[in-house]
Amino acid sequence: MVYTPFYLILFVLLFPFHTFAQNNSTIDAGSTLTATDNTKPWLSPSGEFAFGFSQIQGTNQFLVCIWYAKINERTIVWHANTTSLVPQGSTLRLDADLGLILRDPQGNRLWVTDGFVDKVAYGFLNDTGKFVLSRNDSEVLWDTFAHPTDTLLPTQEMEIGTMLISRRSEANFSLGRFYLRMPDNGNLVLSSKMVPTNSDYDADYYNSQTSDPSNSTNSGYKVIFSEKGSVSILKRNNATQELTPQSVSSVTENYLRLTLNFDGVLTLYRYPKGSAGNLSWIPLWSQPDNICTKITGDKGSGACGYNSVCSIDSNQRPSCNCPRGYSLFDPSDQYGNCKPNYVQTCEEPRKGSSEELFSLIEITDTDWPLSDFEQINPSNKDDCRTACLNDCLCAVAIFRSNSCWKKKLPLSNGRIDTSLDATAFLKVGKGDAPPLTPDPWREFPERKKDQGNLIIAGSTLLGSSVFVNVLLLTALLYGFFFIYKKKIKAFSPTYPSVPSNLQYFSYQCLAEATNQFKEEIGRGGFGIVYKGEMPVGSGNIVAVKKLDRVAHDTDKEFKTEVNVIGQTHHKNLVRLLGYCDEGQHRLLVYEYMQNGTLATFLFNELKPSWSQRTKLALGVAHGLTYLHEECSTQIIHCDIKPQNILLDDYNAARISDFGLAKLLMMNQSRTYTNIRGTKGYVAPEWFRNNQVTVKVDVYSFGVLLMEIIACRRSLEDEEKCGADKAVLADWFTDCFHEKRLELLVEDDAEALSDMETLKRFVMTAIWCIQEDASLRPTMKRVSQMLEGAVEVLVPPLPYPLPSITTYVSLE
Incomplete structure (x- = not known):
């Protein structure tokens, strides 16, 4: 026991010094973090905030960011403005000369915080969520509060020339198209723009009205998010104009953040501290009250993507939906652009009249206020409908107050507005028109016939003796097996195929899967591609390519080359699923890529x-x-x-x-x-x-x-x-x-x-x-x-x- 103090002193002397630095939330120059799923971040003294790599859910990629460390919901309040997420194995180093340097696993520099002359001695994450880089004398050289992304925190200020930029989407942290900024005139404004560096912004959809041209000292100077949780604008004469209620919530009992959401709505949120369970952030204040109708600029797509329709929910957040006959360019981006499911052109002769090719869907309280190219006045509903149907430029016509406005693609600023008292006639392809009363057996005639045979057999069974029932039941089971064996056989190899994991399909099977090769989705030098469903009724969509230029007297060579294609496995190749080699029919079955070609995406x-x-x-x-x-x-x-x-x-x-x-x-x-x-x-x-x-x-x-x-x-x-x-x-x-x-x-x-x-x-x-x-x-x-x-x-x-x-x- 007498030696205990000696061992304690020895333990303290031998304990790594950087451990104390980490506990004090001070990060020395030379410290590094690596993007892995188990790397511990740098924490603030109380552990309220964390700084480091956050793995994005559903991916193997990471983001350098700051987040709340004590709540279950991973809420990011700042992130490095890289052009994309970074792969596993990337490193973040605190360098004495350049500050924070982010590199990929190959050592390529992705992001850096340079721009200062003095050497960085250490970094520090404080309990307000601000990360700073400091000299030895504690003078701050750089901090995250001066370089915000989409969020402000209590004690943070935003001066003229600084802006918040929304994310591209909820899970995409690249630059979005909505901006909160304070220009030189002193107004705090929300606006939308495709790129952030252009000075020519669209019309503002929110304005704090804190500019005074007659007296510049009465104009706004900076946005202040106070320690008490209120947001206000400080004017040059030191007067303030409150934007939110002064006592919106207690900062001691709640986490607070002011975020420009990816959908363009600026919202003040609170989250009760110490809460157990999976709570959500509670909105306390937001602007604008209806972004669907407040965006009125003649540039851009509006609150939602082009050809989309915006509606507002109970939290004043927009909801975007493609109208009937349209679908999303990117199915993972609900707020993105919609594309028509039909093709209409004025350049090539159409195979059929307008009435044969298109229908008009009648929609109420929906409008795309821009995109007009012609107004017909006076007009009635029938004339308005006919005028759009027969015009190759017209995508939708709006009838209101005895006038008809024809609009062309792309449609912008789409919104639902119950005050319109208007009717929209939306053009769609015949296949996208509202269906007639459906016949549930229409696509399954063989199944319908078999079902009827089973019902008749069952009725016979009910009226027969036990012995006869047994005989009939045996015959029925045999017949059932025989009928459905033919169906199953169509989707099974009929003879040994190429020695690979490819599936062999009969021509009959592929004809049924493509509805007799009805829906063409592409063509080229090798043949025509059709959309199919394999097996029919499963919802599994495939692309079936009919090869029309392959020599038909080289059966062995064909199977050899198909085998070579089938053995390829790479994330940047379309996977071959199976093939057909039956007489003169040679077809390949691929996985279906619903986002189309690069040509459509680029041009x-x-x-x-x-x-x-x-x-x-x-x-x-x-x-x-x-x-x-x-x-x-x-x-x-x-x-x-x-x-x-x-x-x-x-x-x-x-x-x-x-x-x-x-x-x-x-x-x-x-x-x-x-x-x-x-x-x-x-x-x-x-x-x-x-x-x-x-x-x-x-x-x-x-x-x-x-x-x-x-x-x-x-x-x-x-x-x-x-x-x-x-x-x-x-x-x-x-x-x-x-x-x-x-x-x-x-x-x-x-x-x-x-x-x-x-x-x-x-x-x-x-x-x-x-x-x-x-x-x-x-x-x-x-x-x-x-x-x-x-x-x-x-x-x-x-x-x-x-x-x-x-x-x-x-x-």
């Missing part, structure tokens, strides 16, 4: 964000790398283009039609093949009868990469964009050598703020389209160049002799 009025485009480019590059170097048998695609890149439920790129070029060339014995591919994407060696290698895919990818960067097609009409821009590859090369990369992305602020990546992508694309195939990098090297893992050297001119226009005559 649209709504340009995808820069972060989305960079992810898509990397996804295609990784998929091609796998086909060229990582799967068991090398596959050359030969037709890389945006129409052959599909988007899955998460808008990730998935390459389709790989391996099919080999099927088309099975009856050719020589190595030098006929030209394959699509105009604008074809490598020069195709025209010279040179040997085809994986470098033809590299060339096509280079063109595709340019399309992804610029969001325009590889070949455009000279009258539309000018002779110097008609061929995208030529224009890219010119802009690069003239050092005018900003022209390639126009006013895309996100891309312009990421010039390092933009330049790297452009140089990589030019390397890919080199006329000399030996100069083109491999797809593995291309992936490394895009990721920044290797240095990208300045590329030479891709066409030292003739221009690319020499090679674009192929149809």
Whole structure:
């Protein structure tokens, strides 16, 4: 016992010093965190707040952020403004020179808090939720309160020039389209905009009215979220204008936050401290009271996406829904854009009259106040309906007060407004019109017949003797087994298929699954693709491709190539599920990609964000790398283009039609093949009868990469964009050598703020389209160049002799 004090002193001396620093919430320079599912965050002294990596539910990706540490609901109040989530294994380091540095597992820098001269001694997370970087003398060099994201906390202030920016969605932390800001005039305003750096904002949908042009000292200066929990605007004469009730809730008993939600509603919330169970945040105050009707600007889509309809709930939050006959571009984004489930064009002759192709659905109290292109006055309901039905531009007509307003796509600012006293006539395709009284057996005639036979047999059983019943029951069971065995057999292999995990389907089975190949969803050089349901009635949607150009006297070779395709497994490839090889019928069954093609996603009025485009480019590059170097048998695609890149439920790129070029060339014995591919994407060696290698895919990818960067097609009409821009590859090369990369992305602020990546992508694309195939990098090297893992050297001119226009005559 007499030695106890000695051992205690020795234990204290040997205990790691950084443990005390962690308990005091002081983080020394040189400290690091790693993005894993069990890494402990840095905590505030009381443990109220945590700073570190938060894993986003349902993904293996992480976000650097600050959150409440003592409540069950993970509520993030600040996050690093990275362009995307970061993968597992990323690191956050507190550096003495640069502050916080975020790097991916390969060491690439993703985000940094530089901008100060003095060295950082330590970081500190206090109990107000503010993380600060300080010098040795405790002077603050940087803090999160001065760089807010979408939330303010008690004691936090927001001065002129600072803004809150909403998230893209509830689970997507990239920049959204709603902003809370205080311009120089002193008003606190809410507005919407596609990009945050433009000074030309849309009309404000909330205004604090704290500007005084006649007396600048009476104008607003900053927003203050007080320790007592109230939110007010401090004016330059030190007067205050309260925005919320002064005593909305006790800060000592509740957590409070003021958040600009992803849907554009600014809301003050409270959460009782020490609460047990799964409670939710309670809204105390919000603005505006009805965002559906308050957004009135003539730019943008409104509170919801284009072609959507907004309604308000009991908490003054918007709810967005696609009207009948429309569906979401992105099924995971309820607040996003809707697309019509029909195609209407004024350019091509229609196969049928308007009455045969379209219907008009009558909707009350719904309006899209913008998008008008014609008003008919006076008018009646019948005339209004007919005028829209027969107009190829008209998507909806609004009838109100003896006037008819015809509107065209895209429809914006859609809302439900019971004060309208209006009728909307919404155009839909015939298949989307309200159905007549349905026949529950309409799609199952064989089942209906079998069911009737069973009922008759059952009735006979009830009126017969026991012995006869036994005989009839035996016969009935045998008949039942015989009837349904035929159905099951249709979905089972009828003979040994290719030696893989692919399913063999009979032609009859696929005909039934596609309703006799009724719904065409795509076509190309390899055949037509139809939408199917496998098995019928299951809800499992598949894509069935009818191959119409495969030689029919090479049965063994066909099965061999299908086996090669079936053995591919990569997240950036569309998976082959099965096949049919029956007589003259050869079909492939793929998983269904409901978000369509990259072409539709890129070449649209709504340009995808820069972060989305960079992810898509990397996804295609990784998929091609796998086909060229990582799967068991090398596959050359030969037709890389945006129409052959599909988007899955998460808008990730998935390459389709790989391996099919080999099927088309099975009856050719020589190595030098006929030209394959699509105009604008074809490598020069195709025209010279040179040997085809994986470098033809590299060339096509280079063109595709340019399309992804610029969001325009590889070949455009000279009258539309000018002779110097008609061929995208030529224009890219010119802009690069003239050092005018900003022209390639126009006013895309996100891309312009990421010039390092933009330049790297452009140089990589030019390397890919080199006329000399030996100069083109491999797809593995291309992936490394895009990721920044290797240095990208300045590329030479891709066409030292003739221009690319020499090679674009192929149809």
